[in-house]
Amino acid sequence: MGLFDALDTSGSALSAERVRMDVTAENLANAQSTRTANGQGPYRRKEVVLQEAGAGVGASFADSLRVARGVKVAGIVQDPSPSRRVYDPGHPDADAKGYVSMPNVNTVTEMTDLIGASRAYEANVTAMQTTKAMFARTLDILK
Amino acid sequence: MEAARPLDPSRPVEIYDTTQSALEKAILGASARQQAITQNLANVDTPGYQRVDVDFHKTLRDAMASGAGLQSATFSPRRDASAQVRPDGSTVDADVEASAQARNGLEYETLVQVSKARIDIIEAAMGR
Numbered sequence: 001m002g003l004f005d006a007l008d009t010s011g012s013a014l015s016a017e018r019v020r021m022d023v024t025a026e027n028l029a030n031a032q033s034t035r036t037a038n039g040q041g042p043y044r045r046k047e048v049v050l051q052e053a054g055a056g057v058g059a060s061f062a063d064s065l066r067v068a069r070g071v072k073v074a075g076i077v078q079d080p081s082p083s084r085r086v087y088d089p090g091h092p093d094a095d096a097k098g099y100v101s102m103p104n105v106n107t108v109t110e111m112t113d114l115i116g117a118s119r120a121y122e123a124n125v126t127a128m129q130t131t132k133a134m135f136a137r138t139l140d141i142l143k
Numbered sequence: 144m145e146a147a148r149p150l151d152p153s154r155p156v157e158i159y160d161t162t163q164s165a166l167e168k169a170i171l172g173a174s175a176r177q178q179a180i181t182q183n184l185a186n187v188d189t190p191g192y193q194r195v196d197v198d199f200h201k202t203l204r205d206a207m208a209s210g211a212g213l214q215s216a217t218f219s220p221r222r223d224a225s226a227q228v229r230p231d232g233s234t235v236d237a238d239v240e241a242s243a244q245a246r247n248g249l250e251y252e253t254l255v256q257v258s259k260a261r262i263d264i265i266e267a268a269m270g271r
Contacts, residue, residue: 002174006181013185020188050189069178070185120187123237127184130248131177137255138170141262 003135005069010128012053012070017124019073020048020117024110031105034093042093043103045079079104161213165203166258168213172199173251175218180244182220183235191232194240195220 023046033043051074081104089098176197186192199218206216226234 002171003177006174006178009178009181009185013187016185017188050186052186052189052192069182071189116188119237123184123187123241126241127181127244130244131181134174134177134248134251137252141255141259 003131003138006131007128009070010124010131012072013124014121014128016048016050016071016073017117017121019076020050021114021121023048023076024114024117027103027105028107028110031103031107031110033103034091034100042083042101043105044083045081045103045105046076047079048076049074163258163261164213165207166254166261168203168206168216169199170251170254170258172197172203172218173247173254175199175220176247177244177251179220180240180247183240184237184244186233187235187237187240189233189235192235193222193224194226194234196223196243197221 027045030043035041036043050071053070053072083104084102085099086102087098088094088100091100094100176199179195179197183192183194183196197218197220202216202218203213206213223234226239227236228234229236
């Protein structure tokens, strides 16, 4: 009902932004990993795809807002951009010419993403607080 | 708006008058708007998302002007096509949403306070 839905909406955004922060942290942690968990190639940067949550195509817009609300993580995809090539003949993963394929992680991009996710998280916490304050006001009528 | 009626002793006293039900409808409207703004803020990072809004002032104004009564007024969210489009196709501006939310929250609080003050008057008349 009403304002409770607004709380759920903000909650869905909080968890989506948390996923973004988790993935960014993973990218930064693996910025130098030349092997993935299954031992193939360098680590590839991951990115979160966000999608508006709703009842889907066909449902009326008002229904889509009533049924499922907020935002959801549609998936975590790999960044297809090419990996960095670094000349390091002593590295165990260097190829015949002495080049090592490093992850396509750019620290600046990750830091920017992190700040963006953190700000969006804060905005949604504020939204949640406003909703809570409004709800508390309504309860005052009963006093 | 219907004109104020002179007091008629043969009519029953309306405890819940037009103003009170208008206040209640406005509270419902502000709550619907809060939901729309929350939805926009939740999708602040969703590319291509189009912001939604509830213009409950207009809905109430129209319902009062048409004379059909406030009961018929329903608040439905609408896509806002007039908003500035970001490079990623989204029309959400976090600052716009935050100020709209602050404004709507204050308006809600005002409506609830006035509503409560009117209820308190009735209670005082009942000797509570």
